[in-house]
Amino acid sequence: ILNVEQSPQSLHVQEGDSTNFTCSFPSSNFYALHWYRWETAKSPEALFVMTLNGDEKKKGRISATLNTKEGYSYLYIKGSQPEDSATYLCASTSGTYKYIFGTGTRLKVLA
Amino acid sequence: GAVVSQHPSWVICKSGTSVKIECRSLDFQATTMFWYRQFPKQSLMLMATSNEGSKATYEQGVEKDKFLINHASLTLSTLTVTSAHPEDSSFYICSARDGLETYNSPLHFGNGTRLTVT
Numbered sequence: 001i002l003n004v005e006q007s008p009q010s011l012h013v014q015e016g017d018s019t020n021f022t023c024s025f026p027s028s029n030f031y032a033l034h035w036y037r038w039e040t041a042k043s044p045e046a047l048f049v050m051t052l053n054g055d056e057k058k059k060g061r062i063s064a065t066l067n068t069k070e071g072y073s074y075l076y077i078k079g080s081q082p083e084d085s086a087t088y089l090c091a092s093t094s095g096t097y098k099y100i101f102g103t104g105t106r107l108k109v110l111a
Numbered sequence: 112g113a114v115v116s117q118h119p120s121w122v123i124c125k126s127g128t129s130v131k132i133e134c135r136s137l138d139f140q141a142t143t144m145f146w147y148r149q150f151p152k153q154s155l156m157l158m159a160t161s162n163e164g165s166k167a168t169y170e171q172g173v174e175k176d177k178f179l180i181n182h183a184s185l186t187l188s189t190l191t192v193t194s195a196h197p198e199d200s201s202f203y204i205c206s207a208r209d210g211l212e213t214y215n216s217p218l219h220f221g222n223g224t225r226l227t228v229t
Binding site: 004009013029031032034036041043044046047049051089090093097098099100101103104 | 115117145147152154155157160198204214215216217218219220221222223225
C-alpha cells in the first residue's frame, strides 16, 4: 500500500449503535499512526497516537487498535451519540518523516 | 493548550492577485509547521514543510514560486498564493508541532482557509 486509505468513506448510524472503521497504511518503515476527529467548522483534534504493534488505546467511548505488521488500524465507537458526528482522519508517519492522511470517514449519528 | 490560529477563515480574490494566509501558534513554539491543501472529497495533501529560520521544503508538484512560505518566527508561518487563478481555489490548512515533539507526536491544526479565486 503506497497511500493511507480509510473505509468506509461515510456512514450513518443510529444513536446508541456501536460502529467501527478502518485505516490502512504502509507497513514498511512505520513510525506512528495518528487518529483525528474533525468536526464541521472546527480544526482537527488529535484522538490517539499509536506506535506499537498490538497497541490499543481508549478515550471514553472511543478506542483504537493497531496492527503494524499488516498495516491497519481500527477505530471503534461504542454507543454512538449525535456529538460523535464528525470526520475521522487517520495519518501515518513513516520513513518519509511526513504525516500522510487518508480521505477520512464521515460519520453521522442519527438521534 | 496547543492552539493554532489561522487567518483568514475564508477569502475571495480576483484572478491575478495574491493572498496571504497566516498561521500562528498561540501558546507553544512551533519549530515545524505543515501546510496542507484539500480538494473536495480528497485527503489532506501535504504542500510543504515549513521550518523556522530556514527555507520551506516543498512536495513534488507544488510550485514554490506560486506558494510562498515564510516561517520567520517560532510562532508564525505564512502562505502566500501569488497570482492566484481559479484552479487555486481550495481549502488550505496549517498544522504545527511543538518544538520539543517528534513525528510520533500529534499535529495541532488551524481552522483552515477557504480560498475562492474569481
